[in-house]
Amino acid sequence: MKLFESFVIAIRSLSANKLRSSLTMLGMIIGVGAVISLMSIGSGAQAMITSTFEQMGTNVLTVMPSSPEAGGLMGMGMAMTSPSLTLDDAKALERVRSVVAVAPVNENFIEVTAGGESKTAIIHGSAPEYQQVYSYYLASGQFISDRNVASRDLVLVLGSGVAEELFGSDNPVGQRVKMKGHRFTVIGVLEPKGGAMMGFSLDDVVVTPITTYQTKLFTQRTPSGEDAVQSIAVQVASAEAMDEAREDIETVLRKYHRIASDEKDDFAVISMEQMLDILQQVTGIFTIFLGAIASISLLVGSIGIMNIMLVSVTERTREIGIRKAVGAKRRDILLQFLVEAAMLSLAGGSIGIIGGWLLSVLISQVDIGGTTLQAVVSPDIVILAVSVSVFIGLASGIYPAIRAARLNPIDALHYG
Amino acid sequence: MIELENVSKIYRMGKVEVPALRGVSLNIQQGEMVSIIGPSGSGKSTLMNIIGCLDKPSSGSYMFEGANVSQLSDNRLAEMRNKKFGFAFQEYNLLSRASALANVELPLIYSGSRQKREQAMEALERVGLRERANHKPTELSGGEQQRVAIARALVNNPVLILADEPTGNLDSASTAEIIAIFRQLNRDGITVLIVTHETDIASQTKRTIRLLDGQIISDERVD
Numbered sequence: 179m180k181l182f183e184s185f186v187i188a189i190r191s192l193s194a195n196k197l198r199s200s201l202t203m204l205g206m207i208i209g210v211g212a213v214i215s216l217m218s219i220g221s222g223a224q225a226m227i228t229s230t231f232e233q234m235g236t237n238v239l240t241v242m243p244s245s246p247e248a249g250g251l252m253g254m255g256m257a258m259t260s261p262s263l264t265l266d267d268a269k270a271l272e273r274v275r276s277v278v279a280v281a282p283v284n285e286n287f288i289e290v291t292a293g294g295e296s297k298t299a300i301i302h303g304s305a306p307e308y309q310q311v312y313s314y315y316l317a318s319g320q321f322i323s324d325r326n327v328a329s330r331d332l333v334l335v336l337g338s339g340v341a342e343e344l345f346g347s348d349n350p351v352g353q354r355v356k357m358k359g360h361r362f363t364v365i366g367v368l369e370p371k372g373g374a375m376m377g378f379s380l381d382d383v384v385v386t387p388i389t390t391y392q393t394k395l396f397t398q399r400t401p402s403g404e405d406a407v408q409s410i411a412v413q414v415a416s417a418e419a420m421d422e423a424r425e426d427i428e429t430v431l432r433k434y435h436r437i438a439s440d441e442k443d444d445f446a447v448i449s450m451e452q453m454l455d456i457l458q459q460v461t462g463i464f465t466i467f468l469g470a471i472a473s474i475s476l477l478v479g480s481i482g483i484m485n486i487m488l489v490s491v492t493e494r495t496r497e498i499g500i501r502k503a504v505g506a507k508r509r510d511i512l513l514q515f516l517v518e519a520a521m522l523s524l525a526g527g528s529i530g531i532i533g534g535w536l537l538s539v540l541i542s543q544v545d546i547g548g549t550t551l552q553a554v555v556s557p558d559i560v561i562l563a564v565s566v567s568v569f570i571g572l573a574s575g576i577y578p579a580i581r582a583a584r585l586n587p588i589d590a591l592h593y594g
Numbered sequence: 595m596i597e598l599e600n601v602s603k604i605y606r607m608g609k610v611e612v613p614a615l616r617g618v619s620l621n622i623q624q625g626e627m628v629s630i631i632g633p634s635g636s637g638k639s640t641l642m643n644i645i646g647c648l649d650k651p652s653s654g655s656y657m658f659e660g661a662n663v664s665q666l667s668d669n670r671l672a673e674m675r676n677k678k679f680g681f682a683f684q685e686y687n688l689l690s691r692a693s694a695l696a697n698v699e700l701p702l703i704y705s706g707s708r709q710k711r712e713q714a715m716e717a718l719e720r721v722g723l724r725e726r727a728n729h730k731p732t733e734l735s736g737g738e739q740q741r742v743a744i745a746r747a748l749v750n751n752p753v754l755i756l757a758d759e760p761t762g763n764l765d766s767a768s769t770a771e772i773i774a775i776f777r778q779l780n781r782d783g784i785t786v787l788i789v790t791h792e793t794d795i796a797s798q799t800k801r802t803i804r805l806l807d808g809q810i811i812s813d814e815r816v817d
Binding site for chain 1: 643648649668669672673675676677681683687688689691692700701703704705706746750
């Protein structure tokens with residue numbers, strides 16, 4: 179029997195009971211649809227992270243506290259509770275050669291209220307160099323000054339997103355806002371930057387002097403009792419000088435922190451690239467994890483197909499007997515049922531791909547903090563989904579097909 | 595054409611052995627029309643299954659057209675059933691969801707024919723059912739269904755047609771029609787073997803082989 183024949187026979191059998199075929203396909207449709215949309219969201223998130231980082235300047239090294247016992251990601255996580263950097267560290271780094279600007283940055287979420295409106299924003303406590311290091315430009319007013327830092331002034335620079343939401347078309351400069359019970363004066367507004375990080379737009383940020391942040395908003399102390407700095411952003415003169423600058427920074431800080439030559443650092447110097455890598459890794463793992471969970475429904479779908487094929491074989495015992503009596507060989511029967519199972523899963527998979535694609539298009543329309551996440555269904559995801567569908571069909575169908583092929587024609591003819 | 599030499603068939607049901615045929619030997623020439631008669635349990639269906647290569651003997655030899663087919667592989671037996679033999683059963687055994695035409699085309703799928711439609715229509719013509727080609731079995735009478743089954747048996751130009759109680763479910767008028775068709779096919783040169791338990795069917799054939807308890811007890815020719 180030619181392969182084409184078996185396709186025709188399979189289609190006829192499947193159309194004979196459309197309801198049953200549709201329900202059986204449902205498992206595959208949902209499974210494949212879920213995997214497709216989740217993986218496309220994952221790759222969209224990864225693309226978004228890359229573009230965000232590209233906007234933030236590449237000659238920047240970030241110094242963060244790190245727990246000496248645990249390294250890498252773990253160490254930085256733990257260090258959130260054991261800070262080790264201070265403003266003196268930041269000052270010391272200014273003198274390192276190849277360093278153009280140094281900005282200490284403390285970060286947290288905060289609610290900003292103005293005249294009845296309120297907005298959750300990211301607050302950065304920093305210094306004048308922040309503008310240069312992070313390439314933020316002023317749309318109006320002025321940025322925080324060294325004097326603001328020295329005097330711990332209650333002044334605030336708004337990102338364009340915050341300004342728009344709280345003040346609309348009015349000029350916020352000179353106006354008052356409230357944060358954590360304190361009244362701040364707006365002294366400037368930043369130009370829009372676009373981009374988003376972890377779902378938060380880069381324009382939903384507000385900047386205040388770091389000293390103000392430390393004393394009035396979120397206090398944190400180092401083990402030696404000084405006000406803590408969460409991170410220090412260092413702008414290096416050129417990409418070529420990055421490695422050299424990194425070494426010098428490490429040397430300076432080790433001296434300042436009195437770390438012996440055989441002890442580990444209580445800080446970490448990370449480039450944007452490394453940050454990007456780490457984030458990509460995390461998102462990548464997350465994406466795979468989501469994909470794996472979605473694959474569980476694929477497994478359920480394939481079990482559904484195997485179940486229905488077994489029922490189908492039993493129901494069609496007599497038909498199999500008839501076919502064998504008129505000359506069907508074992509392999510003809512095997513092929514017939516295998517093709518049927520593969521068709522079920524391929525059809526289900528195809529519908530699932532279309533559904534998953536539609537879902538990712540829908541998700542790409544959703545506004546997350548000013549931008550959208552472009553969920554892209556790449557060709558290799560589609561090819562993967564199609565091959566997996568066919569494979570599942572064959573794998574689920576092989577056992578029922580073998581059972582069908584092995585039937586004794588005489589017994590089969592008398593069945594039922 | 596058909597030479598059975600001391601053929602026996604034993605079925606094993608758990609620990610019990612059931613002998614369906616015991617040492618049957620017979621010769622059937624091409625062009626004969628033979629009936630095999632006996633009470634139920636006499637082994638007549640088993641004999642037909644073995645002759646038609648639906649089953650293999652437990653012992654003994656079966657030569658068909660001069661070749662030993664007793665121990666052929668399943669695939670070879672399937673080919674024999676496809677090209678050399680045609681079956682008709684008491685329950686017709688048609689595919690209920692397919693049209694008469696599609697049913698008749700069935701053996702052609704497995705012989706790889708490229709002119710299934712034409713060949714099937716010819717076979718239907720031969721049994722006088724050309725106009726009913728697109729009807730499903732549920733839309734046909736018992737006699738018409740059996741004629742479709744016979745057309746299916748004919749479609750690959752077999753040398754032997756085997757019918758197991760072909761008129762068992764039919765009224766007397768349809769019975770007469772079916773027997774007439776078999777006689778016509780025999781006149782056309784096809785060897786016909788009919789298994790039955792009714793003597794008046796058997797009397798319409800030129801040779802009657804009588805079975806009892808798995809053995810041939812008589813083999814009579816009528817001229």
